[in-house]
Amino acid sequence: MEGRVIAAHGRQYVVELADGSRLPCFPRGKKSDVACGDRVDIKQTSDDQGVIEAIQPRTSLLYRSNEIRQKLIAANVDQLVIVVATEPAFSDELIARALVAAESEEIEPLIVLNKCDLADKLPVARQRLAVLSNLGYRVLELSALEHAEDLRPYLANQTSVLVGQSGMGKSTLVNALIPEARAATREISQALDSGKHTTTHATLYHLDADSHLIDSPGLQEFGLGHLDRLEIEQAFPDFRPYLGQCRFRDCHHNREPDCALIAAVDAGKIENSRFSTYHRIVGNQRNS
Numbered sequence: 001m002e003g004r005v006i007a008a009h010g011r012q013y014v015v016e017l018a019d020g021s022r023l024p025c026f027p028r029g030k031k032s033d034v035a036c037g038d039r040v041d042i043k044q045t046s047d048d049q050g051v052i053e054a055i056q057p058r059t060s061l062l063y064r065s066n067e068i069r070q071k072l073i074a075a076n077v078d079q080l081v082i083v084v085a086t087e088p089a090f091s092d093e094l095i096a097r098a099l100v101a102a103e104s105e106e107i108e109p110l111i112v113l114n115k116c117d118l119a120d121k122l123p124v125a126r127q128r129l130a131v132l133s134n135l136g137y138r139v140l141e142l143s144a145l146e147h148a149e150d151l152r153p154y155l156a157n158q159t160s161v162l163v164g165q166s167g168m169g170k171s172t173l174v175n176a177l178i179p180e181a182r183a184a185t186r187e188i189s190q191a192l193d194s195g196k197h198t199t200t201h202a203t204l205y206h207l208d209a210d211s212h213l214i215d216s217p218g219l220q221e222f223g224l225g226h227l228d229r230l231e232i233e234q235a236f237p238d239f240r241p242y243l244g245q246c247r248f249r250d251c252h253h254n255r256e257p258d259c260a261l262i263a264a265v266d267a268g269k270i271e272n273s274r275f276s277t278y279h280r281i282v283g284n285q286r287n288s
Contacts (some may be wrong), residue, residue, distance in 0.1 A: 002056075005038045005075075006204040015042055015050065016204075025050040035061060035072035036202035036214055037159060060105045062161060064097075066223040074161040074202055074214045079154075080107045083164035083173065084129075085114040086121035090165060092128060096277045097222035098163055099137070103235035104227055110138050110154055114169040117143040131271050135238055144169045148176030152207070159212040161202070166218030174215050178205045181215075229282050236278055238270050254279070 003015035006022070011032050015025045025042055027034055028051055034040065039056040062073045062080065080102040084090035095111065102109040113129060116122055126141070133139045142150045151173065154160075164170050174181050181203075202216045224232065229252070233239050239261060247258035253275075256262075264270040 001042050001044065001050075003040055003042055004204070005034055005036050005040060008034065008036045008072075008201040010201075013052065015040060015052070023050045024048065025052050027052045033072070035063070035075040036204055036216075037075040037077060037161075037212075039076065060107050062101060062105060062107060063226070064101065064219070064221075064223045065225040067225055070226060071223075072201075073163065073216050076159060077107055077161045077214065078158035079160040080109045081112055081151075081154075081160050081162045082109060083112045083114055083162055083168045083170045084125070085168040086118045086125040087115060088165075088167050090125075090128075090168065091220075092273070093277055093280060094165065094220075094222050095132070096274075097224055097281060099132075100224060100227070100232055100235040100281070101222065103237070104231055110140060110160075112151060112173070113139060113141045114144050114173065116141045117146060131273060144172040144176055148173055152177060155207055155211050155213060157210045159204075159214065161214040161216060163216055163222075164218060165220060168218070170215065170218065174205070174213070178207065178213065181205055224281060232281055233278065236274065238274060239278070242270075252282075 001017060003017045003023070005013050006016045007014040011026060013025050013034055015023050017023060023042070023044065034052055034055060038058070040052050041054040041056065042050045042052050044050045058075045060077055061075050062077060064071050064073065080098065082095055082098050084095065099109055111129060111132060113125055129139050140151065140154065142148065162170050162174065202214050204212055204214045206212055227235070233243060233253070242260040242264050245260035246253070246256065248256055251259050253259050253261040261270065261275065265272055265275045
């Protein structure tokens with residue numbers, strides 16, 4: 001049988017079958033590379049359990065990693081929705097890292113600035129995101145409490161995954177768009193039989209027949225250990241016009257003479273904050 005993984009918890013998964021029924025499943029072997037959103041081949045082993053035999057080819061895989069392990073977030077997604085808020089303060093570097101991960105997998109990014117009803121906090125948050133909107137990244141301003149529906153048109157006819165730091169209002173947004181989400185989460189918890197300790201890594205909800213939303217837990221870091229320096233610099237769209245123009249082929253864009261990126265920064269063609277973020281990311285890669 002074929003199905004789609006709609007929830008993950010450790011090595012336990014909930015697979016939705018073609019008829020809409022849901023079956024808890026385990027992968028074969030000790031190691032699991034299954035992600036929420038995966039299309040899988042399964043074999044039913046009992047009335048209420050199955051085994052994942054194979055993962056079907058993916059169109060994309062969003063994950064984070066460090067020197068020790070990798071954490072799968074979602075598979076087969078078209079859009080990455082990065083949720084930030086006017087408060088608490090959000091991390092510019094985490095946004096940049098998420099954008100790099102999206103660019104490397106050719107996933108379309110969308111930044112949602114939540115809690116825009118806090119008028120006194122809005123100008124600062126808007127200014128911090130201006131460098132990204134000026135680069136062409138889409139930024140949608142809303143209040144999940146009052147105008148969550150503003151996001152719905154951006155989710156139409158594709159599979160989107162929500163990511164963001166804890167406290168940004170991601171859950172409020174999901175519950176406003178999908179009122180039955182809480183009930184669905186309870187149903188999944190019961191299926192996994194994990195009791196009060198259930199922490200689902202990611203959950204897929206259907207907005208309609210062609211639109212799906214994957215919610216993921218709040219995160220405080222976004223490791224890019226699976227990408228090398230060249231892949232990271234290619235994922236900065238503002239760097240691309242200057243790549244390959246440095247005097248040295250293996251230029252690290254640090255102190256080398258005739259570096260095209262440094263020249264672009266000095267000329268104001270690349271924002272210094274973006275260049276600094278790039279070096280922090282690459283520096284962390286080197287130190288890990």
